[in-house]
Structures are given as structure tokens and as C-alpha cells.
Amino acid sequence: xxxxxxxxxxxxxxxxxxxxxxxxxxxxxxxxxxxxxxxxxxxxxxxxxxxxxxxxxxxxxxxxxxxxxxxxxxxxxxxxxxxxxxxxxxxxxxxxxxxxxxxxxxxxxxxxxxxxxxxxxxxxxxxxxxxxxxxxxxxxxxxxxxxxxxxxxxxxxxxxxxxxxxxxxxxxxxxxxxxxxxxxxxxxxxxxxxxxxxxxxxxxxxxxxxxxxxxxxxxxxxxxxxxxxxxxxxxxxxxxxxxxxxxxxxxxxxxxxxxxxxxxxxxxxxxxxxxxxxxxxxxxxxxxxxx
Ligand SMILES: NC(=O)c1ccc[n+]([C@@H]2O[C@H](COP(=O)([O-])OP(=O)(O)OC[C@H]3O[C@@H](n4cnc5c(N)ncnc54)[C@H](OP(=O)(O)O)[C@@H]3O)[C@@H](O)[C@H]2O)c1
Numbered sequence: 001x002x003x004x005x006x007x008x009x010x011x012x013x014x015x016x017x018x019x020x021x022x023x024x025x026x027x028x029x030x031x032x033x034x035x036x037x038x039x040x041x042x043x044x045x046x047x048x049x050x051x052x053x054x055x056x057x058x059x060x061x062x063x064x065x066x067x068x069x070x071x072x073x074x075x076x077x078x079x080x081x082x083x084x085x086x087x088x089x090x091x092x093x094x095x096x097x098x099x100x101x102x103x104x105x106x107x108x109x110x111x112x113x114x115x116x117x118x119x120x121x122x123x124x125x126x127x128x129x130x131x132x133x134x135x136x137x138x139x140x141x142x143x144x145x146x147x148x149x150x151x152x153x154x155x156x157x158x159x160x161x162x163x164x165x166x167x168x169x170x171x172x173x174x175x176x177x178x179x180x181x182x183x184x185x186x187x188x189x190x191x192x193x194x195x196x197x198x199x200x201x202x203x204x205x206x207x208x209x210x211x212x213x214x215x216x217x218x219x220x221x222x223x224x225x226x227x228x229x230x231x232x233x234x235x236x237x238x239x240x241x242x243x244x245x246x247x248x249x250x251x252x253x254x255x256x257x258x259x260x261x262x263x264x265x266x267x268x269x270x271x272x273x274x275x276x277x278x279x280x281x282x283x284x285x286x287x288x289x290x291x
Contacts, residue, residue, distance in 0.1 A: 004028050006208065007061040009046060010068030012036045014159065014167025018201040019065060021164055026205065030059045032068065036166045046090035056097035063104045063208040066094050076133035077256035087136035092143050105151040106207055107144045109137045111192065113155065116259020119191060119223065123215040123268055131256040150213050154204055157219035157264050161197030161287055174230055178239035187249040188227040191261040193219035196283030202275045212272050221277040223263035229280055236284045
């Protein structure tokens with residue numbers, strides 16, 4: 001194992017872009033992309049198990065930050081086998097490769113493992129996903145938690161922010177519409193604990209170095225609905241809040257069902273991490289100040 005070597009999967013995605021930019025200052029990073037060609041990154045399909053094993057053996061990372069996934073709920077619902085191959089089988093391959101060399105795997109999971117009937121979920125609350133995407137993440141989590149190595153399941157909440165490389169975010173979609181002075185319909189009955197992508201990247205990089213094992217909820221500090229989020233965004237970034245149109249999630253049919261309240265309890269993360277868990281107001285303020 002090479003002490004300062006880190007392997008990042010999904011580095012070409014939304015979260016991956018933020019993480020990669022921070023990690024390169026701290027680690028000797030090997031970053032993986034897939035369909036997008038990114039300078040300095042290695043293109044690999046993680047469903048090619050032999051190639052993944054070869055890369056891990058060659059890089060010998062101390063830590064693998066595994067972000068790559070099909071993170072699109074509706075696409076997973078329509079193509080469950082493909083979702084399983086990327087989200088479960090590829091995770092199992094990376095996990096085995098990590099165990100073979102004694103590396104730590106930080107697996108990024110999701111708040112979508114819960115059914116959303118309760119909210120304020122703790123790490124050990126029972127999971128009950130409503131969607132294929134959630135099913136695949138639960139299946140991958142189980143494998144990570146059953147493995148022998150010092151691994152972590154980092155359950156991320158809804159991520160917002162401005163993508164540095166690839167990927168997209170719901171807040172970017174809102175901002176683009178507001179900048180074009182187009183109306184934005186937002187649910188006022190779907191609750192999450194949104195986390196700013198840069199804050200989540202800091203949380204994950206800290207987790208990469210500490211010795212916590214098991215599940216950890218990595219989120220912002222505040223439970224909020226999408227409309228409430230949009231209002232704070234308007235206030236902090238100077239957009240016209242009159243363009244926001246309240247709506248109910250029950251009025252929209254999507255291929256994958258969405259849970260109503262998958263807000264995450266972050267008490268454990270507060271105890272484990274030094275990185276502050278930002279409120280929506282703090283995160284958006286920092287995001288807009290950066291621009
Ligand atoms: N976005 C959210 O709100 C949210 C919330 C909770 C949890 N998460 C989790 O956080 C992680 C990152 O999410 P994100 O929003 O950054 O997703 P994203 O922007 O869609 O990025 C997905 C990444 O996975 C890579 N990838 C997809 N299929 C692959 C394959 N077969 N082989 C290798 N790489 C593959 C993509 O590579 P290319 O783009 O190069 O093809 C991309 O780098 C995911 O595990 C997701 O489940 C996201």
C-alpha cells in the first residue's frame with residue numbers, strides 16, 4: 001500500500017469534481033472517469049472487474065473514495081440491471097480489491113435508502129428504499145459493512161452547488177432558470193438535509209483520514225423543503241423570488257417514486273468530524289461568495 005495514494009472513482013461527476021480539486025493538494029490522486037474524457041483522469045468502466053483489479057493493484061491506494069454510480073433515480077428504475085451492475089457489482093469489485101491490499105473504502109451512499117415516512121433518520125434506523133436506485137445502494141452498503149476492512153458508508157443527503165467539472169445539481173438547474181427569468185416550480189412537501197458539495201467533499205476527505213468505520217450521515221445541518229431552499233437561494237444570490245412556484249410532489253408522477261422526508265440526523269457526524277456541517281444559509285452564502 002502506498003501511504004499517500006488515493007483512488008477516486010466518479011471523479012468526473014458533480015461531487016467528484018469538488019473532491020478531486022481538494023484531494024490533489026493532500027494526496028497522490030489517481031482519478032477515474034468513465035464516459036467523459038477529463039484531462040489527468042483515467043477512463044475506466046467499473047463494471048470491467050478485471051480492469052478495476054489491475055488498477056487497484058497498480059495504484060495501491062491507502063484510501064478508495066468510491067463515488068461512481070448511476071445516481072439518476074429514473075434511469076435506474078428503467079434499467080435495473082444496468083443500475084445493479086454499476087451500483088452494486090462494481091462496488092463489490094472495488095471492495096474486494098480494497099480488502100486484497102488492506103485499503104480503506106469510503107463508499108458514498110444516499111438518503112434514498114429510507115422510505116421517507118419518518119424523517120430525521122439516524123444511522124441505525126431500518127432502511128426501506130422506495131426505488132431501484134435506493135435498493136442498489138442498500139445492497140452495496142450491506143456488502144461494504146460485511147467486509148473485513150476499515151470501511152465507511154457515507155450516506156450523503158441531497159447535494160447542491162455549482163459543478164466544477166461534470167455532472168449537474170438541482171440548485172444549478174434552479175439558478176439557470178432564475179438567471180433566464182423563467183419560473184421555477186418547487187415542492188413544498190419534500191424534505192431533505194441538503195449539503196453544499198464543497199462541504200460534503202471536506203467531510204469525505206476528513207473521513208478518508210480518520211479511523212471511523214460503519215455508517216455515517218454526511219449532510220447539511222438543516223431539514224428543509226425544496227421551496228424553502230429556493231427562497232434562501234433567491235435571498236442570498238439576489239434572484240427574484242416571485243419566480244418560485246410552490247407545488248406538491250404528489251402532483252407529479254415520475255418513473256421512480258420519491259420519498260417525502262429523508263432528512264438525516266447528523267449528531268454522529270458532528271461528534272466524529274471536525275468539518276463544520278453547514279446550514280443551507282451558510283452553504284449558499286459561501287457558494288455565492290466563491291463566484
Ligand atoms: N447528487 C446528489 O444529490 C446525491 C445525493 C446523495 C448521494 N449521491 C451519491 O453521490 C455520488 C456522486 O453523485 P453525483 O451527483 O456526483 O453523480 P454524477 O454527477 O452523476 O457522477 C457519477 C459519476 O460516476 C461515473 N460513472 C457512472 N457509471 C460509471 C461506470 N460504469 N464506470 C465508471 N464510472 C462510472 C461517472 O463518470 P462519467 O461522467 O465520466 O461517465 C461520474 O463520474 C453517487 O454515488 C451518488 O449516488 C448523490
